[in-house]
Amino acid sequence: xxxxxxxxxxxxxxxxxxxxxxxxxxxxxxxxxxxxxxxxxxxxxxxxxxxxxxxxxxxxxxxxxxxxxxxxxxxxxxxxxxxxxxxxxxxxxxxxxxxxxxxxxxxxxxxxxxxxxxxxxxxxxxxxxxxxxxxxxxxxxxxxxxxxxxxxxxxxxxxxxxxxxxxxxxxxxxxxxxxxxxxxxxxxxxxxxxxxxxxxxxxxxxxxxxxxxxxxxxxxxxxxxxxxxxxxxxxxxxxxxxxxxxxxxxxxxxxxxxxxxxxxxxxxxxxxxxxxxxxxxxxxxxxxxxxxxxxxxxxxxxxxxxxxxxxxxxxxxxxxxxxxxxxx
Numbered sequence: 001x002x003x004x005x006x007x008x009x010x011x012x013x014x015x016x017x018x019x020x021x022x023x024x025x026x027x028x029x030x031x032x033x034x035x036x037x038x039x040x041x042x043x044x045x046x047x048x049x050x051x052x053x054x055x056x057x058x059x060x061x062x063x064x065x066x067x068x069x070x071x072x073x074x075x076x077x078x079x080x081x082x083x084x085x086x087x088x089x090x091x092x093x094x095x096x097x098x099x100x101x102x103x104x105x106x107x108x109x110x111x112x113x114x115x116x117x118x119x120x121x122x123x124x125x126x127x128x129x130x131x132x133x134x135x136x137x138x139x140x141x142x143x144x145x146x147x148x149x150x151x152x153x154x155x156x157x158x159x160x161x162x163x164x165x166x167x168x169x170x171x172x173x174x175x176x177x178x179x180x181x182x183x184x185x186x187x188x189x190x191x192x193x194x195x196x197x198x199x200x201x202x203x204x205x206x207x208x209x210x211x212x213x214x215x216x217x218x219x220x221x222x223x224x225x226x227x228x229x230x231x232x233x234x235x236x237x238x239x240x241x242x243x244x245x246x247x248x249x250x251x252x253x254x255x256x257x258x259x260x261x262x263x264x265x266x267x268x269x270x271x272x273x274x275x276x277x278x279x280x281x282x283x284x285x286x287x288x289x290x291x292x293x294x295x296x297x298x299x300x301x302x303x304x305x306x307x308x309x310x311x312x313x314x315x316x317x318x319x320x321x322x323x324x325x326x327x328x
Contacts, residue, residue: 014051014091015039021090026212029241038083051087056096059084064103074105111312112279113270120280123272126262133185134231134255135262138274140179142281142298144169145256145274149249153190154226158183165300167211174300190230197228200236200247209239209246282310 022032066072088094137148147165155164161178200206207222229249236247263272285295296307
């Protein structure tokens with residue numbers, strides 16, 4: 001009697017295939033979450049039809065719905081478009097024709113919110129502890145919030161007074177200034193981080209997440225001191241991809257809530273988030289007379305036109321002109 005053959009395992013679900021492809025191409029976990037969410041919304045919008053049974057017409061209808069029905073921003077619509085094009089090209093192996101009929105969301109050009117030096121001082125006075133140090137670092141260096149939270153011990157150069165920002169926006173590295181007044185607080189923070197790391201090592205843990213394939217290339221690098229986060233989380237957590245228990249960096253929502261609460265306590269009426277401190281850094285650097293190209297490099301902007309938006313507060317008043325009312 002012939003042996004019974006084991007039933008073939010069902011193929012992975014579409015969204016699982018999408019996750020696997022994103023991980024193969026080394027996309028960040030945030031991009032993975034966003035792309036999977038847009039693919040799910042696209043499927044639900046069309047009555048749970050499989051994307052293989054749909055095409056450019058359905059993608060155009062969904063993107064137009066986002067612009068017309070949902071009134072989303074141009075950036076949000078472009079994000080959805082990128083996610084769906086990735087799904088068709090990389091997962092389903094289908095090249096969509098040019099989406100010429102898409103109703104595009106209106107592009108907007110907003111001036112950034114910038115705090116005055118007095119407002120920055122009053123805001124930072126309302127913050128303390130680790131979140132206060134992170135906020136001070138964002139204003140003192142011009143880093144983005146996640147760039148600051150992902151900072152590794154090995155990338156803080158106290159002797160040269162500089163910070164190396166690895167894999168910033170666009171996966172680019174750059175160097176920014178380390179403020180003199182933050183050296184002692186940072187050294188104290190790193191000492192606290194080291195104590196946590198030694199505690200984890202004593203408990204048989206202490207391995208930190210490494211980008212790309214560094215964990216395979218250097219198997220022991222994850223437990224070395226230099227790769228640890230400067231701002232580690234107080235709690236360990238399970239890595240959503242590998243299932244390994246690790247201590248990740250401080251959660252960005254913690255800093256965002258602290259800055260918002262500090263702004264209210266300081267009586268600042270402007271919308272205030274950690275990214276406002278980056279805008280304020282750039283503006284105050286230009287006001288101090290630094291060359292716009294220098295500020296561009298510190299911020300990591302690919303185009304100087306992006307940095308030029310901060311010149312809107314370089315002079316007194318709108319566009320730096322004198323109102324005729326002031327001559328009366």
